[in-house]
Amino acid sequence: MVPQEKIDDMVDAMPAFSNSVMRVLDLTADINCSPRDIVAVIDHDPVMTMKILKLVNSAYFGLRQEVVSIKQGVVMLGINTVKNLAITIAAVGMLPRNSIEGFDSQEFLLHSLGTATLSRILSHRIGIPAKESTDYFVAGLLHDFGKVVMVQSMPEEMEQALNKAANEDIDLCVAEQEIFGSTHADFGAMLASKWQLPAALINSIGEHHELRTEDQDCPMRDCVVAANILTKKIAFGNSGNPQVTDLPAQVASRFGCNADDLLAQIENIDEQLEKTRSFASV
Amino acid sequence: MQLTFRGVRGSIASPGPSTVRYGGNTTCIEIRGDEGEIVILDAGTGIFPLAQDLLKELPVRCHIFISHTHWDHIQGLPFFTPLFIPGNKVTIYGAGDPVSQRGIQDVLNRQMEYAYFPIREAELNAEIDYVDLPDQHRVEIGSVSVENILMNHPAMDYGYKVSCNGKSVFFTGDHEWPTNIFEPEDEDYDEFAQEIEARRLQIVDFIRGVDALVIDTSYTRAEYPSKVGWGHGTFDTSIAVAREAGVKHCFFTHHEPTRSDDALEQAFHQALEQNAAGQVAHEPEFHLATEGKPIDIPASEGLPGALAFLDI
Ligand SMILES: [Zn+2]
């Protein structure tokens, strides 16, 4: 894939989603802008979130605690520093809507937001304390981060993979495996562990398509796996992967049902998802 | 261990007849270890009078810890004369700038760019080292140890605990106790409240039991509502934390540059009254930080400038 040394520069140079870039610039033009509005924009953008978590968890800060969410970042660094980090990221530019064929960044963002929202809802269902539910949202938001980095850094190969998956009606991971020798899940997890993000987050990203036998008990991963499948089932956004599967056995047993039943059991799912849609619309 | 305030003013130096009693220089604290170690906290304009004194004890070996790189905490650094003299050795510690991702050396080098100062950093004759501190790190300097902890200010801002033979001083740098960015009706309000309380306790635990707490106390109760988020403390928060952390002496500093000595004393006494100071058990002694007079740590009770209300 990409040489290790180049990855950091590449990610630093990566633009965020257009809607959040415009909102950050717009909000911060007013010195009295509300901190909570800024935080809401950042924590609905996978690129901004990942870049800030990467920096905050880096050796540069050497913080004692792991920072998993933007809100925790604000608690540690203060809103002003987080705001200025967001302005710096916004200054990089905006992700084009269709940089390559078969990948629409708006649709991808909706898929990420849908997975994030459902991952948080599912965490309540299995009794995760409300205090940790933000971490589940973050894991859902970032589960496909590897994909957006690959689209930006290896556009030709990624276009091949997306076309292959669409034309042959196979899982995108299978196509990626053939072309790159690994998948966007592996790539995302590799980045997350390189940046010393928390272990549960790395597992959730790395295993969102394929559970590994080791580390059997990872509720965060199981919520992300289920949320990803449900988001595809209801076609909220588009991840670029045509294949929709049922829940893996281990995940089904955690929730005690299959994907369709799980979907039917979530109350006002449309209403909850619509709330996040505004963060993806230009 | 001995502590001398060299600058106690916040934001901008404010000399003049109305500030002579407490002093008009910006932040600088000199601490001497039991074996003569020299630790300097911040390099506001107060470091200049300190530099004059240090010229009497050449060669100088000193350690400067920068809380954060806002002007009022670094402005005196290019005028710290020991930096120009061969044979001196100065180590400068601090946090870099997370937004530009430059280290403390880079941030300070830019302060000495030709447009701002006639002598470049590379032309300084003393031996100068720079150390970027990660959060909660300990530096040993002879009989003295210095530990830092991330505080809350619109910049990377470290508070420093300086200890020597069982005695200790904690300096907050500039600091505002974190406030909730959400409204009580927001979904995230409670979670955020728990996070900031956990962080507050972490800092209080770090301070717990020090002999002297030197704390950013910029605002009065009446002033604070229009200054929320500016990154500074109030008399109310400082008094509450000094009590909670069980410190022996508490020095209020970062005095508002517009406050005259009389107004400062008035604000101080009003705050003590509003907080019923002296009427709780194990009350710390509260003081207004004052430029110039060396204070032995542990300070004896009834230190000059201490509680007027103890006699009431
Ligand atoms: Zn200051």
Ligand SMILES: [Zn+2]
């Ligand atoms: Zn400051």
